[in-house]
Amino acid sequence: MPSESEARQIRLPLTADVIVQLRAGDSVRLSGAIYTARDAAHQRLISALEAGQQLPIDLAGSVIYYCGPTPAPSERVIGAAGPTTSSRMDTFAPRLYAAGVQATIGKGQRALQVRQACRKHGCLYLIATGGAGALLSLFITQAQVVGYADLGPEAIRKLTVAEFPVLVGYDAHGGSIFAGDEDLD
Amino acid sequence: MREIQSSQITEVVAELCQCANYELPEDVVEALRRSREAATSQVARTVLDQLLENARLARDEHIPYCQDTGLAVVFVELGQDVHLVGEDIYTAINGGVRQGYEEGYLRPSVVADPLDRATNTGDNTPAIVHLRMVPGEEIKLHLAAKGGGSENMSALWMLTPTDGAEGIVEAIVGRIQEAGGKPCPPLILGVGLGGNFEKAALLAKEALLRPLGQPNDDPQLAELEQRILAAVNATGVGPMGLGGGETALAVHLLSYPCHLASLPVALNVQCHAARHQSVTI
Numbered sequence A: 001m002p003s004e005s006e007a008r009q010i011r012l013p014l015t016a017d018v019i020v021q022l023r024a025g026d027s028v029r030l031s032g033a034i035y036t037a038r039d040a041a042h043q044r045l046i047s048a049l050e051a052g053q054q055l056p057i058d059l060a061g062s063v064i065y066y067c068g069p070t071p072a073p074s075e076r077v078i079g080a081a082g083p084t085t086s087s088r089m090d091t092f093a094p095r096l097y098a099a100g101v102q103a104t105i106g107k108g109q110r111a112l113q114v115r116q117a118c119r120k121h122g123c124l125y126l127i128a129t130g131g132a133g134a135l136l137s138l139f140i141t142q143a144q145v146v147g148y149a150d151l152g153p154e155a156i157r158k159l160t161v162a163e164f165p166v167l168v169g170y171d172a173h174g175g176s177i178f179a180g181d182e183d184l185d
Numbered sequence B: 001m002r003e004i005q006s007s008q009i010t011e012v013v014a015e016l017c018q019c020a021n022y023e024l025p026e027d028v029v030e031a032l033r034r035s036r037e038a039a040t041s042q043v044a045r046t047v048l049d050q051l052l053e054n055a056r057l058a059r060d061e062h063i064p065y066c067q068d069t070g071l072a073v074v075f076v077e078l079g080q081d082v083h084l085v086g087e088d089i090y091t092a093i094n095g096g097v098r099q100g101y102e103e104g105y106l107r108p109s110v111v112a113d114p115l116d117r118a119t120n121t122g123d124n125t126p127a128i129v130h131l132r133m134v135p136g137e138e139i140k141l142h143l144a145a146k147g148g149g150s151e152n153m154s155a156l157w158m159l160t161p162t163d164g165a166e167g168i169v170e171a172i173v174g175r176i177q178e179a180g181g182k183p184c185p186p187l188i189l190g191v192g193l194g195g196n197f198e199k200a201a202l203l204a205k206e207a208l209l210r211p212l213g214q215p216n217d218d219p220q221l222a223e224l225e226q227r228i229l230a231a232v233n234a235t236g237v238g239p240m241g242l243g244g245g246e247t248a249l250a251v252h253l254l255s256y257p258c259h260l261a262s263l264p265v266a267l268n269v270q271c272h273a274a275r276h277q278s279v280t281i
């Protein structure tokens, strides 16, 4: 991974011309709005999509962060907020990419179908350092529950991030940062 | 005979829950530092630097080390000459977990029903409690705040006795390769050898309580620990599954006699967030 100085600064929302330039392994800093969603929220989003119901967030152009933060004490915006294991959302991810999600953020390898979906829809899978919850929380400047509040830590939150550090895990060309991943095709 | 008030247990457990989540034990920090120096790629160095900085922030700025503040696993060594006054020991421990997680702004990560997952218990109870009677009039409590991501990559095999050490290494290496970056490597691996189905799993978890890197007392088992560690680190999985450094910081093995037809082997995967705390009352 390139050192800090080589990280590419990206303002959200992501655009197709920026996505196409990124390659697996690139170091990126994100600034703008992202949404948290993990297991339970995904199940609800997918059911709502299937049923043609309205969603609590607009998926078009969005970035989904697989994260369930700790409660925020009054003096903080958010508690610890690192990524959870992405593979648990593998069955849902292709559907969400098809519905307009531009990137997901999590940790660890994912099923082949996710890498294929990234290529097919021109999307990204980004990785943040797993377990660095305290550190990553410092790059979050605002947090607000915007959907499924009853899910507590699993509710959908809109986060405003400033230079949030991630690596490109899967790019839009079929590339992967993980050594064991074979070429697509 | 010594009398101990159950409220004392509650207080101590509450403190342990907070302490565990804000202060990564020094032996783990030290192992991460050593691993950082040994890393061979820039990406591995960056990840390990982030983890060291994360540990510092957790302690100094009082932010939980990880957002998964764990399921509370409590090993109790209960002196048989202790008379516990007040609530029963399980209620006392759960009271401590409730208090510790609420006051410490730690995440409630327990659903009441594993299938119908709609209800979060709201206070991270119930804890998983393992109780053992020991001689004496003290109570020793070990608390682990165990994350779900690494626990999910754990495994148990009922091997054939003739599979021997080779079969054990092969099973563990296969599992770690499959897990890749999911359980947040660098890892600490707890291995339970022998006993039976449930004993092996318990040994694997208990092995994680040992000070990091302290070898098994039995030289042969210590050698097996080293063999597993070398094989796991030869996979190239590395920090966060990105290669360029150690996959595991240590392997801790515990063994127990077993049936002549069996070779149970359990692997409890612990992420770098090895949040353990102990206290003696």
Ligand code: SF4
Binding pocket: A082, A083, A084, A130, A131, A132, B066, B067, B068, B069, B070, B146, B147, B148, B149, B150, B151, B182, B183, B184, B271, B272, B273
């Ligand atoms: S596996 Fe460990 S470090 Fe990673 S998110 Fe879970 S608790 Fe945190």
